[in-house]
Structure formats: structure tokens, C-alpha cells
Amino acid sequence: MKIAVIGNGHIGAGLGRAWAKAGHGVTFGSRDPGGEELRAMCQELGASAAPVAEAARGAEVVALAVPYGALDGVLQAAGDLAGKVVIDCTNAVEAGMRLKYGGATSAAEELQKRLPGAKVFKSFNAQGAENLTDPVYGGVPATNFFCGDDAAGRAVVKRLVEDVGFDAVDAGPLSSARYVEPLMLLWVTASRALGTRDVAFKLLRR
Amino acid sequence: MKIAVIGNGHIGAGLGRAWAKAGHGVTFGSRDPGGEELRAMCQELGASAAPVAEAARGAEVVALAVPYGALDGVLQAAGDLAGKVVIDCTNAVEAGMRLKYGGATSAAEELQKRLPGAKVFKSFNAQGAENLTDPVYGGVPATNFFCGDDAAGRAVVKRLVEDVGFDAVDAGPLSSARYVEPLMLLWVTASRALGTRDVAFKLLRR
Numbered sequence: 518m519k520i521a522v523i524g525n526g527h528i529g530a531g532l533g534r535a536w537a538k539a540g541h542g543v544t545f546g547s548r549d550p551g552g553e554e555l556r557a558m559c560q561e562l563g564a565s566a567a568p569v570a571e572a573a574r575g576a577e578v579v580a581l582a583v584p585y586g587a588l589d590g591v592l593q594a595a596g597d598l599a600g601k602v603v604i605d606c607t608n609a610v611e612a613g614m615r616l617k618y619g620g621a622t623s624a625a626e627e628l629q630k631r632l633p634g635a636k637v638f639k640s641f642n643a644q645g646a647e648n649l650t651d652p653v654y655g656g657v658p659a660t661n662f663f664c665g666d667d668a669a670g671r672a673v674v675k676r677l678v679e680d681v682g683f684d685a686v687d688a689g690p691l692s693s694a695r696y697v698e699p700l701m702l703l704w705v706t707a708s709r710a711l712g713t714r715d716v717a718f719k720l721l722r723r
Numbered sequence: 724m725k726i727a728v729i730g731n732g733h734i735g736a737g738l739g740r741a742w743a744k745a746g747h748g749v750t751f752g753s754r755d756p757g758g759e760e761l762r763a764m765c766q767e768l769g770a771s772a773a774p775v776a777e778a779a780r781g782a783e784v785v786a787l788a789v790p791y792g793a794l795d796g797v798l799q800a801a802g803d804l805a806g807k808v809v810i811d812c813t814n815a816v817e818a819g820m821r822l823k824y825g826g827a828t829s830a831a832e833e834l835q836k837r838l839p840g841a842k843v844f845k846s847f848n849a850q851g852a853e854n855l856t857d858p859v860y861g862g863v864p865a866t867n868f869f870c871g872d873d874a875a876g877r878a879v880v881k882r883l884v885e886d887v888g889f890d891a892v893d894a895g896p897l898s899s900a901r902y903v904e905p906l907m908l909l910w911v912t913a914s915r916a917l918g919t920r921d922v923a924f925k926l927l928r929r
Contacts, residue, residue, distance in 0.1 A: 616825070616826055620824070654928070657927060718926060719925040
């Protein structure tokens with residue numbers, strides 16, 4: 518699958534690394550695709566780097582792994598994302614650890630309004646980047662929830678979640694992002710309380 | 724410990740059963756403390772039943788395990804709860820699976836405002852009642868998050884969570900209820916998607 522990972526910070530790099538390892542064609546979309554560090558990473562992973570619009574244009578899946586504050590600029594740069602699976606990994610968190618959206622909407626639903634032709638999914642928002650490298654805890658793969666409205670897209674996203682090594686749990690329609698997005702802050706709170714970033718959620722089943 | 728469990732539906736009964744088994748003195752607070760079913764349960768558990776005010780008056784811990792719509796009546800009936808540990812197990816969910824509160828407040832914080840002298844904690848809101856009977860999945864105890872502001876109270880709540888058989892994770896101040904409360908809807912969504920109520924959250928640690 519051709520995947521554009523927009524953003525090459527901890528989360529973007531972790532996703533790109535995992536997906537390249539799983540055999541996908543990964544292109545990092547960046548404002549500075551020729552940057553030294555990014556080039557070295559691409560070489561290591563067998564990935565490539567391109568300006569955001571070019572990376573997005575050639576991709577079936579676009580993962581938005583940028584700080585929420587950078588999202589407007591990225592969407593402007595990306596061009597038309599209609600028909601593509603767009604995975605929103607962002608966290609719309611404001612000062613005081615407050616979610617910008619909640620209750621009757623979510624950041625992912627707001628994104629879908631801005632990209633009416635795209636197949637928006639929420640996922641990969643509620644873990645530390647460490648979990649992308651090693652999501653298995655004592656033999657138990659951590660759970661990564663995903664949600665979105667497109668039937669064909671959800672099979673794609675499920676597989677991409679599993680390709681990272683997670684247990685993929687389908688949390689239903691995109692409106693479930695109202696419940697998936699707060700998980701990030703629960704992760705942060707629990708991580709701080711326990712004094713370690715090596716924590717992850719699991720949905721236990723019998 | 725003397726515990727008043729207000730409400731004897733699935734959650735209240737599950738909590739009362741677990742705590743009585745753990746050796747606590749459990750009194751169910753009810754509008755109808757002489758009801759047949761409640762009396763039978765009390766006899767089975769070695770618990771007692773009393774009007775809400777009487778149950779609360781004699782208790783160090785008050786667990787509110789009633790539908791959110793019944794909360795106003797319960798608070799009116801309960802009388803002064805100052806100095807007591809109050810565990811808010813409610814879910815303030817409105818039509819369309821929307822949380823009434825989110826973002827900059829939570830149902831638990833709103834409750835604390837109404838009970839300024841009480842030590843309000845949020846817990847036991849994000850599971851099916853089945854999990855209260857058997858919270859262990861293949862040897863792994865499910866996690867129950869709790870949060871609140873009172874230092875002495877949090878040791879009490881931690882123990883009561885563990886007495887049910889859960890792995891207790893301290894999610895910090897009461898304001899973390901903003902992240903703990905949405906878990907219920909994620910539980911419902913995942914439970915529906917997977918077609919079973921035998922699901923529970925776990926916070927994995929290495």
C-alpha cells in the first residue's frame with residue numbers, strides 16, 4: 518500500500534518505520550524533504566521523502582502525524598485528499614490538558630467536515646511513540662482503537678493498525694472519536710502517575 | 724469499613740456483593756428498603772438495607788450507583804455528605820450517546836461543586852456489571868481507574884477497587900474524570916462491535 522506519513526516526529530517516524538518494515542511504500546511528507554535527519558531515516562527504512570502535496574498525491578492512505586497546531590498548514594499544503602483514507606493521529610489539546618472538542622463532536626469529526634471527500638479515521642492518538650516500536654507487553658499486544666465511517670477504509674486501517682503490532686479494535690463510526698480522543702489524556706495522566714511511558718491500553722476479552 | 728451503596732441495580736448490587744464478601748459492612752440505601760428482592764439479597768450477602776439518609780449517615784464511604792437521572796433525588800434524600808468519601812459511579816449520558824459534560828468539566832467535578840465538603844471520587848463507571856463479579860480475564864485483572872482530590876480518600880478508594888478484584892490505577896485529580904468518564908462509551912461501543920459484554924479495559928505496564 519502507498520502511504521504518505523505527514524510529519525516525521527516521534528509518532529510519524531514510528532508509524533513510517535513500522536509500515537515500511539511491513540512492506541508498504543512509505544513517503545514522508547515534509548516541508549523540508551531534503552533535511553539531513555529525514556534523509557538518513559528514509560535511507561535506513563527504504564522510505565522516501567517529498568513535499569506534503571507530492572507525498573499525498575501519490576498515496577492511497579495519508580496519516581496525519583503532526584502537532585495539532587500544524588494541522589491547518591498541512592491541510593493547505595496537502596491539496597485534495599478526496600477518495601483517500603486519512604488517518605487522524607492528532608490530539609487537539611489546549612492549555613491545561615483540555616480537549617478542544619468533546620461531547621457532541623470531536624477533532625476527527627471536525628476534520629471530516631473540512632475534508633468531505635476523504636475517508637477520515639481516528640487512530641494512533643493514544644499511545645507514546647515507544648509503543649509504536651514495541652506494542653507487545655509480556656506477550657500481550659496492546660490495543661489500538663480505530664473508528665471511521667467508510668466500510669472499505671476500515672479494513673485498510675485495521676490492517677495498518679495490525680501491521681504496527683497492535684491488537685486492532687474497531688470502535689465504530691467516526692463519532693466514536695469523542696471517546697477515543699480522551700484516551701490520550703488518560704494515557705498521559707496514568708503515565709505520569711506511574712512514572713513510566715511504558716504503559717498502554719488493552720481491551721481484554723474472554 | 725462502613726459503606727453505603729446507594730442503588731441496588733446491577734452495578735450497586737455488584738459492588739455491594741464484592742465489598743460484603745471482602746468483609747466490609749454494606750448498607751444499601753434505597754427508597755424501598757423493605758422490598759422483597761433487596762431483602763433477599765441482603766440476607767444472602769450479610770448486608771442491610773435502609774432509607775438513603777440513614778444508610779449515608781452511618782457510612783464512611785457512599786457509593787452512588789444510580790442512573791444519572793436519579794441523582795438529584797438521591798442527593799436531596801441523602802442529607803449532608805460532608806467528610807465522607809463519595810464514589811461517583813454514574814454516567815451522565817444524554818440521547819445519542821453524548822456525555823453531558825466534557826472538555827473543561829465532568830460529571831464528577833459538577834458533583835463535587837454540589838457537595839463541597841465531601842471527598843468525591845470517580846470510579847466504577849466504565850465496565851459492565853459482569854466485570855464486578857469476575858474482573859479477571861485469563862489470569863489478568865482488568866483495570867479500574869479512579870480519580871479524586873483527597874489524599875486520605877484515595878487510599879480508601881484504591882483498596883475498595885482492589886477489593887472488587889480489579890487492578891486499581893490512580894488517574895490523579897478529580898479533573899481526570901474528563902478522561903475517565905468517556906471510557907464508558909468506549910466500553911459500550913467496543914462491546915457492541917465485538918458482540919459481547921465480556922470486555923474490560925487494562926492498563927498494561929512492563
